[in-house]
Amino acid sequence: MEIKEIIEKIVSDKKDVGGIKQVYYAACGGSYGAFYPAKTFLETEATEIKVGLYNSNEFVHNTPRAFGENSVLVVASHKGNTPETVKAAEIGKKAGVPVIALTWITDSPIAEHADYVVKYTFGEGKDIAGEKTIKALLTAVEILNQTEGYTHYDTFMDGVAKIDHIVKNACKHVEKRALTFAKNHKDDKVIYTMGSGAGFGAAYMESICIFMEMQWINSASIHSGEFFHGPFEITDAEIPFVLQISEGSTRALDERALRFLNRYAKRVEILDAKDLGLSTIDSSVVDYFNHSLFNNVYPVYNQALAIEREHPLTTRRYMWKVEY
Amino acid sequence: MEIKEIIEKIVSDKKDVGGIKQVYYAACGGSYGAFYPAKTFLETEATEIKVGLYNSNEFVHNTPRAFGENSVLVVASHKGNTPETVKAAEIGKKAGVPVIALTWITDSPIAEHADYVVKYTFGEGKDIAGEKTIKALLTAVEILNQTEGYTHYDTFMDGVAKIDHIVKNACKHVEKRALTFAKNHKDDKVIYTMGSGAGFGAAYMESICIFMEMQWINSASIHSGEFFHGPFEITDAEIPFVLQISEGSTRALDERALRFLNRYAKRVEILDAKDLGLSTIDSSVVDYFNHSLFNNVYPVYNQALAIEREHPLTTRRYMWKVEY
Numbered sequence: 001m002e003i004k005e006i007i008e009k010i011v012s013d014k015k016d017v018g019g020i021k022q023v024y025y026a027a028c029g030g031s032y033g034a035f036y037p038a039k040t041f042l043e044t045e046a047t048e049i050k051v052g053l054y055n056s057n058e059f060v061h062n063t064p065r066a067f068g069e070n071s072v073l074v075v076a077s078h079k080g081n082t083p084e085t086v087k088a089a090e091i092g093k094k095a096g097v098p099v100i101a102l103t104w105i106t107d108s109p110i111a112e113h114a115d116y117v118v119k120y121t122f123g124e125g126k127d128i129a130g131e132k133t134i135k136a137l138l139t140a141v142e143i144l145n146q147t148e149g150y151t152h153y154d155t156f157m158d159g160v161a162k163i164d165h166i167v168k169n170a171c172k173h174v175e176k177r178a179l180t181f182a183k184n185h186k187d188d189k190v191i192y193t194m195g196s197g198a199g200f201g202a203a204y205m206e207s208i209c210i211f212m213e214m215q216w217i218n219s220a221s222i223h224s225g226e227f228f229h230g231p232f233e234i235t236d237a238e239i240p241f242v243l244q245i246s247e248g249s250t251r252a253l254d255e256r257a258l259r260f261l262n263r264y265a266k267r268v269e270i271l272d273a274k275d276l277g278l279s280t281i282d283s284s285v286v287d288y289f290n291h292s293l294f295n296n297v298y299p300v301y302n303q304a305l306a307i308e309r310e311h312p313l314t315t316r317r318y319m320w321k322v323e324y
Numbered sequence: 325m326e327i328k329e330i331i332e333k334i335v336s337d338k339k340d341v342g343g344i345k346q347v348y349y350a351a352c353g354g355s356y357g358a359f360y361p362a363k364t365f366l367e368t369e370a371t372e373i374k375v376g377l378y379n380s381n382e383f384v385h386n387t388p389r390a391f392g393e394n395s396v397l398v399v400a401s402h403k404g405n406t407p408e409t410v411k412a413a414e415i416g417k418k419a420g421v422p423v424i425a426l427t428w429i430t431d432s433p434i435a436e437h438a439d440y441v442v443k444y445t446f447g448e449g450k451d452i453a454g455e456k457t458i459k460a461l462l463t464a465v466e467i468l469n470q471t472e473g474y475t476h477y478d479t480f481m482d483g484v485a486k487i488d489h490i491v492k493n494a495c496k497h498v499e500k501r502a503l504t505f506a507k508n509h510k511d512d513k514v515i516y517t518m519g520s521g522a523g524f525g526a527a528y529m530e531s532i533c534i535f536m537e538m539q540w541i542n543s544a545s546i547h548s549g550e551f552f553h554g555p556f557e558i559t560d561a562e563i564p565f566v567l568q569i570s571e572g573s574t575r576a577l578d579e580r581a582l583r584f585l586n587r588y589a590k591r592v593e594i595l596d597a598k599d600l601g602l603s604t605i606d607s608s609v610v611d612y613f614n615h616s617l618f619n620n621v622y623p624v625y626n627q628a629l630a631i632e633r634e635h636p637l638t639t640r641r642y643m644w645k646v647e648y
Contacts, residue, residue, distance in 0.1 A: 001475060014434060017438065021371070022371075027553045028549070028552070029552075029553025030553070031500065031549060043376055044386060044389060045392040046374070046388055046389075047345070047371070047389065048345060048374065049374075050373075050374050050375075051374075052367055052371070055520075055547055057412065057576075057577050058520060058547070058549045058577065061573050061576055061577060062368060062521055062573040062574050064367060064369075065368060065370075065371065066371040084549070103567060106603045107645060133609055135359075142550065143457075152636075153500070156552060189513070189514075190513075190542045192358050196379075196382060197382065207544070208553070208555050209553075209554045211560075212554055212555045212558045213554040213556075214557070217558075217559055218514045218542055218558060219544065220531070220542075220543065220545075221544075223383035225352070225380070225382045226351075226379050227583075228352070228648055229352040229353025229354070229356070229533075230354070230532035230533045230537040231536045232642055232643075232648070233536055233538070233540055233641060233642060233643065234537075234540050234541075234542060235642070236328065239542075249385050250382060250386050252381075252385055253382065258644075259648075260648050266640065287386070293513055299490065304483070316557060318559070318588065319440075319557065319586075319621050320555055322558070324552055324580075324583075324584050
């Protein structure tokens with residue numbers, strides 16, 4: 001079932017009880033980050049629909065009071081077996097809330113507790129428009145369009161049609177830069193990421209899933225607007241930053257951070273969405289595509305960094321190895 | 325005007341246009357962090373009211389479409405002169421949205437663009453119940469109680485009555501530990517904070533306002549539920565953590581992080597809300613008081629750390645010194 005049809009079914013099922021009033025996204029780590037654009041979309045574009053983005057275990061222990069007959073729950077788990085996310089789906093199913101599960105492996109535990117299972121694309125050469133991030137965004141876009149209405153629906157879909165091509169070009173575009181970055185950062189003990197708007201989740205993911213998890217490098221994702229209210233005091237000639245310059249409404253925030261870093265920092269890697277071709281997507285919807293761009297350009301850097309550091313991206317000391 | 329009366333006035337003013345449907349909190353840095361419990365309160369307890377927490381500059385550039393006749397805007401600026409927050413208030417005022425400004429200095433630029441100015445307590449010996457965090461929470465509690473209704477209103481107010489005494493005892497309780505912490509951490513290049521639930525904002529503030537801003541120590545605030553999905557791979561015997569063990573619904577998440585750290589880390593400072601006396605507040609509302617507890621216990625550590633490191637908390641290299 002396509003996401004459009006799934007939402008049509010849910011909207012129809014909820015007609016008699018007052019419709020969809022709350023949409024909850026629950027996931028962990030990288031999947032949590034992938035939900036960030038969907039959450040931001042409904043936060044920004046919806047007038048009445050409440051939206052919440054939760055770490056799955058937070059959702060399980062601190063389930064919002066509104067969760068019930070007017071809710072939709074969207075969960076994501078890459079292999080469909082993240083225990084906290086499976087539990088969140090189970091809570092949804094038991095409460096009679098429609099549960100949409102996004103996963104790469106549809107024959108997995110999460111499917112038992114989901115009303116609708118959506119498989120996303122993953123791996124080498126994947127279609128970016130079919131990825132978890134876009135699938136999640138589509139749940140948000142369809143819900144809004146089929147309830148309150150969404151003026152830019154067709155323009156958004158045009159963006160979806162364009163994103164794969166943009167991302168693949170961008171990945172080629174950064175290949176050389178990524179090698180240089182890897183050489184220059186192979187001995188770093190800390191690397192910060194920075195971003196704003198709907199693309200901030202990509203900075204979060206790079207920070208927690210790559211630098212911390214896969215490379216054991218200390219990191220934090222800093223919001224470019226928050227940077228000037230605390231974090232910027234750690235800036236010096238040595239501390240490295242990866243700065244996402246987004247396209248769309250919050251670009252000014254990222255550019256301001258860049259102006260500061262250009263004066264007081266020396267080691268700044270810039271991912272500029274404009275330079276990377278995102279501007280061919282209409283400005284009314286471009287905000288929501290920054291994540292897919294940045295999140296898919298990072299792996300070019302990550303591969304190079306892992307090789308240069310002789311620390312494969314698959315190396316773990318706790319995950320898959322110990323009980324926790 | 326008391327917050328209760330302010331909200332009564334706004335609810336009455338909005339009667340003819342359909343009432344309050346969206347509540348937005350906008351602030352920067354420490355004030356952003358102080359809004360975290362209020363945002364979490366409405367996210368968790370409200371059924372229909374939408375809530376958003378924004379960095380002020382993000383709000384200015386990416387104002388949600390719903391912002392208008394059914395909205396309330398709450399801003400906070402310590403000295404009332406944070407440019408991005410003043411701008412957010414200005415946007416609110418121009419849009420005819422009631423603006424509540426929380427500040428320590430009421431005779432300040434923010435007052436020009438606010439319909440209601442609320443002074444909060446600050447400094448040595450301050451009444452914790454009069455602080456920014458609680459004032460912000462009260463805007464959320466009053467809005468909910470005066471619209472959808474809030475079952476635990478009286479119990480919440482009982483918590484407000486108790487928090488000052490709890491915090492002041494807790495601060496005495498950690499004095500010796502804080503000195504030991506300072507000695508043990510004076511040479512650290514990175515210190516992580518961790519927490520969950522409505523108290524997470526206190527971890528964020530300690531990380532960005534103290535470690536990064538005031539001590540130039542690298543830091544990130546990690547959600548205890550997210551810890552196991554990436555960040556925990558940086559754990560080793562050397563990396564220091566400050567872990568908030570909250571009271572209330574997400575305590576299990578923090579305790580899980582503690583069990584892991586007890587096995588694989590060696591340098592963990594525990595702030596346990598139960599041990600610090602928070603449990604005298606009723607379990608139905610205790611979640612929302614974790615922030616005030618942790619946020620006020622940290623300064624005991626911060627003072628000790630600043631002295632031990634011979635790096636005063638007032639030292640800056642950029643803030644107040646250069647243009648940005």
